[in-house]
Amino acid sequence: MLAEKGFTVVCGGLGGVMEAVCRGAFLAGGFTVGILPGSDPGEANRWVSLAVPTGMGASRNRIVALAGKVVVAVGGRYGTLSEIAFALDAGKPVCCIGGWTGIEGVVPVPDAEEAMRFVMKKTGGGVVRH
Numbered sequence: 001m002l003a004e005k006g007f008t009v010v011c012g013g014l015g016g017v018m019e020a021v022c023r024g025a026f027l028a029g030g031f032t033v034g035i036l037p038g039s040d041p042g043e044a045n046r047w048v049s050l051a052v053p054t055g056m057g058a059s060r061n062r063i064v065a066l067a068g069k070v071v072v073a074v075g076g077r078y079g080t081l082s083e084i085a086f087a088l089d090a091g092k093p094v095c096c097i098g099g100w101t102g103i104e105g106v107v108p109v110p111d112a113e114e115a116m117r118f119v120m121k122k123t124g125g126g127v128v129r130h
Helices: 017-027 057-066 078-089 112-122
Strands: 009-011 032-036 050-053 071-074 094-097 106-108
Touching (some): 009 017, 017 032, 032 057, 057 078, 071 078, 071 112, 094 112
Parallel strands (some): 009 032, 032 050, 071 094, 094 106
């Protein structure tokens, strides 16, 4: 859905939810960026269009959180929680599908469709390409 509206997907670039979002965006013709914790671009999942190896470990979560206009968190563990915190601290809108509810500033949404509506609302309805 993000790719269909012209959004670039930025994530941690590895497996699980990160791979799923990259796969969906890539197959829809979108561009995906993986901000990797290690220094090997080959660690990125196969759906990453641009791998950015940082060699920073979990510290790369700040870059992931600040790279976009809106953060959509999907479940996750403490890495996701750190990205939520970094995004909120920077004043970025955050919604979450599953988990991390009850955090001030995080808007819980039930599914991807509602997350997409949240993104569209917070970005003014789309992407401006230069």
